[in-house]
Amino acid sequence: MAITLEQIHYTYSPGTPFARVALQGVTLTIEKGDFVALIGHTGSGKSTLIQQMGGLLQPSEGKASVDGIDLSRKEKEIKAARGKIGIVFQYPEHQLFAETAYEDIAFGPRNLGRSPEETDRAVRRAMAQVGLDFDTFAQRSPFRLSGGQMRRLAIAGVLAMEPAYLILDEPSAGLDPRSRRLFFEQIVKSHKQQGMAIILVTHNMDEAARYAQRLLVINEGKLLYDAPPREIFAKYQKELEEVGLAVPAAARLAAVLRARGVPVPADIITEAELEKFLLTWVKKRGKK
Amino acid sequence: MLSDITLGQYFPGTSVLHRLDPRSKILATLCFIVIIFIAKSSASYILLCAFAICCALLSRVPLKLIYKGVKPVFIIACLTALIHIFSTKGGEVLFSYGIVTVTALGVEMGAKMALRLLLLLLFSSLLTYTTSPIVLTDGIEALLRPFKSVGVPAHELAMMMTIALRFIPTLLEETDRIMKAQTARGADFAGGSILTRLKSLLPILVPLFVSSFRRADELATAMEARCYRGGEGRTRLHELAYGTLDGGCLAVMLLLTAAMAALRWLS
Amino acid sequence: MLEVQGLKHYFTDEQGRTVKALDGIDMHVDDGDYVAVIGESGSGKSTLARHFNALLQPTEGRVLVDGMDTAAEENLWAIRSRVGMVFQNPDNQIVAAIVEEDVAFGPENLGVPQPELGRRVREALAAVGMTAYAQQGPYLLSGGQKQRVAIAGILAMAGRCIVLDEPTAMLDPRGRREVLATVKKLNEEQGITIVYITHDMSEALAAKHVYALEKGKVALAGTPEEVFSETDELERLGLEAPPAGRLAAKLRKAGIKINGNIIRDEELAEALWP
Numbered sequence: 120m121a122i123t124l125e126q127i128h129y130t131y132s133p134g135t136p137f138a139r140v141a142l143q144g145v146t147l148t149i150e151k152g153d154f155v156a157l158i159g160h161t162g163s164g165k166s167t168l169i170q171q172m173g174g175l176l177q178p179s180e181g182k183a184s185v186d187g188i189d190l191s192r193k194e195k196e197i198k199a200a201r202g203k204i205g206i207v208f209q210y211p212e213h214q215l216f217a218e219t220a221y222e223d224i225a226f227g228p229r230n231l232g233r234s235p236e237e238t239d240r241a242v243r244r245a246m247a248q249v250g251l252d253f254d255t256f257a258q259r260s261p262f263r264l265s266g267g268q269m270r271r272l273a274i275a276g277v278l279a280m281e282p283a284y285l286i287l288d289e290p291s292a293g294l295d296p297r298s299r300r301l302f303f304e305q306i307v308k309s310h311k312q313q314g315m316a317i318i319l320v321t322h323n324m325d326e327a328a329r330y331a332q333r334l335l336v337i338n339e340g341k342l343l344y345d346a347p348p349r350e351i352f353a354k355y356q357k358e359l360e361e362v363g364l365a366v367p368a369a370a371r372l373a374a375v376l377r378a379r380g381v382p383v384p385a386d387i388i389t390e391a392e393l394e395k396f397l398l399t400w401v402k403k404r405g406k407k
Numbered sequence: 408m409l410s411d412i413t414l415g416q417y418f419p420g421t422s423v424l425h426r427l428d429p430r431s432k433i434l435a436t437l438c439f440i441v442i443i444f445i446a447k448s449s450a451s452y453i454l455l456c457a458f459a460i461c462c463a464l465l466s467r468v469p470l471k472l473i474y475k476g477v478k479p480v481f482i483i484a485c486l487t488a489l490i491h492i493f494s495t496k497g498g499e500v501l502f503s504y505g506i507v508t509v510t511a512l513g514v515e516m517g518a519k520m521a522l523r524l525l526l527l528l529l530f531s532s533l534l535t536y537t538t539s540p541i542v543l544t545d546g547i548e549a550l551l552r553p554f555k556s557v558g559v560p561a562h563e564l565a566m567m568m569t570i571a572l573r574f575i576p577t578l579l580e581e582t583d584r585i586m587k588a589q590t591a592r593g594a595d596f597a598g599g600s601i602l603t604r605l606k607s608l609l610p611i612l613v614p615l616f617v618s619s620f621r622r623a624d625e626l627a628t629a630m631e632a633r634c635y636r637g638g639e640g641r642t643r644l645h646e647l648a649y650g651t652l653d654g655g656c657l658a659v660m661l662l663l664t665a666a667m668a669a670l671r672w673l674s
Numbered sequence: 675m676l677e678v679q680g681l682k683h684y685f686t687d688e689q690g691r692t693v694k695a696l697d698g699i700d701m702h703v704d705d706g707d708y709v710a711v712i713g714e715s716g717s718g719k720s721t722l723a724r725h726f727n728a729l730l731q732p733t734e735g736r737v738l739v740d741g742m743d744t745a746a747e748e749n750l751w752a753i754r755s756r757v758g759m760v761f762q763n764p765d766n767q768i769v770a771a772i773v774e775e776d777v778a779f780g781p782e783n784l785g786v787p788q789p790e791l792g793r794r795v796r797e798a799l800a801a802v803g804m805t806a807y808a809q810q811g812p813y814l815l816s817g818g819q820k821q822r823v824a825i826a827g828i829l830a831m832a833g834r835c836i837v838l839d840e841p842t843a844m845l846d847p848r849g850r851r852e853v854l855a856t857v858k859k860l861n862e863e864q865g866i867t868i869v870y871i872t873h874d875m876s877e878a879l880a881a882k883h884v885y886a887l888e889k890g891k892v893a894l895a896g897t898p899e900e901v902f903s904e905t906d907e908l909e910r911l912g913l914e915a916p917p918a919g920r921l922a923a924k925l926r927k928a929g930i931k932i933n934g935n936i937i938r939d940e941e942l943a944e945a946l947w948p
Binding site: 540541569570572573576577580621622625626628629630631632633634635636640641642643644645646 | 727729751754755758759761763765766767768769770771772774775778779780781782783784785786787788791792795811812813827828831
Binding site: 170173175198201202204205206208211213214215216217226227230231262276277280 | 593594610611612617
């Protein structure tokens with residue numbers, strides 16, 4: 120049970136002067152329960168890739184499937200597959216449309232043909248997951264909420280489809296540090312409790328380092344690296360910079376300390392790890 | 408992708424027609440449309456066709472593209488021709504079967520009507536092929552300016568067109584994004600009766616309207632912050648200026664009009 | 675350049691309640707200064723920004739731009755040509771369908787004649803490094819490039835102060851770096867006054883002065899060193915100190931002695947291994 124992409128190629132407007140190659144031979148598998156971060160600069164092919172995973176674009180070449188369902192089949196047949204994959208696009212609050220929050224969240228499950236009882240249960244659960252109180256918000260107009268609440272409502276609309284795989288495209292863009300932290304706490308909880316696979320597209324290397332178990336780096340339509348973040352951030356600092364990316368702030372700080380002669384191990388990529396190391400190191404040094 | 412839609416029909420180039428002032432081109436096109444309706448004799452149609460072919464060649468726009476511009480009215484032109492062929496009585500009978508009679512006069516009228524339509528479209532598409540929408544807007548504004556005193560809001564119209572041109576690609580992109588987002592939520596936009604189809608468009612149209620209003624609001628604030636206060640006292644980075652080419656254009660159009668008038672009333 | 679005295683901005687929301695978006699702000703921005711305004715969503719940052727070029731009028735208090743009161747109608751255009759705004763969404767502030775025409779929009783509104791107008795547009799595009807894109811359509815540009823075009827539009831009005839309202843919130847890291855580098859360069863080389871509104875602390879590090887807002891009031895003010903050393907207070911405001919500052923604070927709490935205000939990576943390295 121997995122999302123598998125085999126040798127996916129994709130070209131926009133093929134055969135015209137405006138043809139643009141977006142993906143060239145991407146092969147990867149995302150297992151149930153994975154927490155994957157996908158990084159790459161703008162135009163590297165990230166958004167094309169997630170649209171392939173969600174069956175929203177047909178590959179020019181290659182094969183994409185979800186839990187064994189071939190995504191190149193007809194509209195009707197891949198509808199079942201779409202139900203397994205939830206995609207939260209950038210600025211998801213811009214897709215809200217219904218008269219009440221309840222109706223908006225129920226849109227997905229109803230489209231998937233769920234019964235009214237199932238839908239109701241899914242809506243309540245999704246609202247609880249994103250921290251929107253049912254009694255307070257269910258009958259409110261989506262357009263009367265604050266920016267942060269709208270974002271959470273839109274995410275609930277995707278969660279209500281109870282996808283096995285959740286793709287999040289820059290979900291924390293524009294949020295302040297506190298909202299950002301709260302958001303990820305909720306996502307990590309959903310990931311752990313329901314075993315939902317998460318594919319996090321982000322520009323924020325700290326988020327990738329802190330939350331993902333696996334990191335995909337994409338550049339010019341090709342998969343550059345596919346390994347645990349610790350390995351990639353420790354080994355390929357220079358290569359990442361060359362493709363317009365960076366390492367997490369903690370890894371950068373670690374590098375500065377290392378250059379000074381502080382023996383920080385190469386595999387430290389989060390602030391918590393660096394703090395733990397420095398505490399033991401300073402104390403050890405104090406004893407000498 | 409988007410670029411082809413944005414530029415409308417514009418085919419970038421440096422031909423004589425491209426270099427003409429947009430005002431000259433707009434006026435020449437209007438003039439040509441009027442002349443088409445003066446044409447009566449076969450000789451005048453031949454002259455018009457020759458002129459149109461010369462212009463098409465001068466524009467250096469590939470003939471394939473010009474054909475594409477004219478294609479949409481091809482069927483209408485053919486239909487018009489057929490109607491005239493079958494409904495016009497008079498002249499030598501070429502063909503007769505039951506109540507259907509085709510006369511020489513009918514064929515002539517049909518051909519002329521079809522030609523009128525095709526020439527009309529050919530000329531206006533030459534205008535859009537050789538003038539970018541932005542320059543065209545400037546031209547329209549400049550031509551309307553004298554009518555400001557009688558209440559034609561020339562500057563406002565031009566500003567609206569400019570902003571529309573500016574935001575067409577943005578809105579197309581946005582529509583695409585919203586459609587994909589709703590498709591990912593299982594929305595189905597094809598199939599069903601007209602009512603269900605219209606209803607299924609709501610999840611796209613509502614967000615699109617909401618975001619357009621937001622954009623309009625933000626744009627208005629940004630324009631205000633940049634000292635926008637209407638057309639009064641504004642200068643322009645690119646003021647339109649007539650050149651020798653435009654003089655030539657004027658001469659050619661005068662000659663053509665005179666020739667057409669002569670063919671109609673003197674012969 | 676900018677002088678804010680007891681600025682209050684109240685408005686009435688849909689339920690008819692009075693919202694105190696700004697509740698007594700005092701602020702002073704010198705000519706050539708580089709000020710960062712930080713605060714979480716709803717702290718009043720954006721409302722404050724809109725007072726600097728008279729898009730909003732004070733409910734109480736005063737805002738002076740080069741001594742001109744923003745409440746006086748006759749000062750409006752002089753103020754707006756002097757203080758320019760860059761907004762969050764790069765798409766919604768570009769008016770024209772060609773880059774150079776957009777840069778010319780401001781000076782055209784002011785009635786700047788040719789050839790002065792053309793010169794200003796050229797110089798403004800050069801200052802933000804966008805000369806090569808002068809003839810392009812904005813939809814072909816990246817977010818960072820669009821924001822640079824917006825900055826050029828202000829320079830072409832001969833603006834002396836740029837107020838940027840979360841200009842990088844919608845940009846990728848590359849666009850972020852472009853905008854920050856452009857702002858820094860204009861401040862250093864042309865002495866343009868910068869007011870930079872953000873909730874990203876690493877972007878506020880480049881400023882000379884930092885104001886942290888909370889519920890329409892100034893909660894912290896000072897140099898970046900002073901403000902970002904207050905890690906607990908920042909946390910309470912829903913903000914975060916830069917990583918080096920956070921780490922220094924944690925080490926201190928664990929009983930390790932670290933001297934001085936630490937906010938940058940190099941400073942922490944210096945303190946740990948002098």
